Amino acid sequence: MKLGLRLNLYRSSSLAVPVSLVQRAEELGYHSVWTAEAYGADALTPLAYLAASTSRITLGTAVAQLAARPPATLAMQAMTIDALAGGGRVILGIGVSGPQTVEGWYGQPWGRPAARLRDYVAIVRQVLDRAGPVSYSGPELSLPYAGPGALGQGKPLTSILHPVARIPVWLASGGPRNTALAAEVADGWLPMGFSSVPEPMRDRDDFDVFLGATVRITDDVRATLDAMRPLTAMYVGAMGSETHNYHRDAMARRGFATEADRIVALWRSGRKAEAAAAIPDEYLEQSALVGSPARIRQRWASGFAPEGVTGVIVDVRGTEELELMAELA
Known part of the structure; x- marks a missing residue:
């Protein structure tokens, strides 16, 4: 590899x-x-x-x-x-x-x-x-x-x-x-x-x-994943228009279409903290190696x-x- x-x-x-x-x-x-x-x-x-x-x-x-x-x-x-x-x-x-x-x-x-x-x-x-x-x-x-x-x-x-x-x-x-x-x-x-x-x-x-x-070596997996949420929510919710949102589509391709739509809706209504909180741990860990x-x-x-x-x-x-x-x- x-x-x-x-x-x-x-x-x-x-x-x-x-x-x-x-x-x-x-x-x-x-x-x-x-x-x-x-x-x-x-x-x-x-x-x-x-x-x-x-x-x-x-x-x-x-x-x-x-x-x-x-x-x-x-x-x-x-x-x-x-x-x-x-x-x-x-x-x-x-x-x-x-x-x-x-x-x-x-x-x-x-x-x-x-x-x-x-x-x-x-x-x-x-x-x-x-x-x-x-x-x-x-x-x-x-x-x-x-x-x-x-x-x-x-x-x-x-x-x-x-x-x-x-x-x-x-x-x-x-x-x-x-x-x-x-x-x-x-x-x-x-x-x-x-x-x-x-x-x-x-x-x-x-x-x-x-x-x-x-990759993050840490004793606090929860806090590390939480620190990733705002940037992820911004990409999914804000880095695209209503007709062309490739980060939303990318999240959907990985099996999280419902969650992606909810994040977009929350972000666009100004509820950015809720959008970040709506990101599943499983989604974050698909592209992250976190922990001891x-x-x-x-x-x-x-x-x-x-x-x-x-x-x-x-x-x-x-x-x-x-x-x-x-x-x-």
Whole structure:
């Protein structure tokens, strides 16, 4: 089982990259370290920073948001970081985010996200593969651009920078269309609302599926779970609209549809504390390893990572949890 370390830098109002923690993860044999982005710190810059302080650990985005940059720009950044890191150390995890962020923060149309994701990955792959000038025509994205405002002078170009090594592209998804797309065109899957690994992914020897897990060594399981509730309730209740609420849908896919609807209703009526209290312990513990080292060992041994999962990206507070997971994996 591969282990990744999750850095939640994107949630903070200030930026402090835990270099020593990442270096310890590398010493322990962790496969990767992962960053994300929303509308604060971006996902790519911290990886470039970490490339200078590490030598082996893989640098991944979980995820880079599709609307944040054109596909060629993401490919350029990935090749640049991989060159700085020595080659073969970058994974591009890509996700579509949601319409509130896509249109409200990035000023991009929501459009048809499944079609746009397919177009985006195709262009990224062409840039990274550097087999020739990049030319692509899709229903959502095309290169060279020939839409409204174009002069018609766009020229297919080939990256000046040669990639040091092949850069894998992973997709983050929850819904059936983008999950099927991940199995078809990607090298790995970052599931949202995980229930099981689809058959097409399990049939591929070269395919990775990484789950996320919060790890907390504590004598007070109840207090630790309670501390997780407000953020979880905010994601389920507030990080989506009435028509596009992917965190609500993710909770439903994990078997908690009734509870998810109640959390959304409570949050939107201003009863945030009640929304947090409505989150079942079982739901929290599906993606958390909480308690004494003995309790965590028991939960891990009882099948925390189901069949088809090849890695777990852990959120830890310090080296004790980091080392415990290295021992278990």
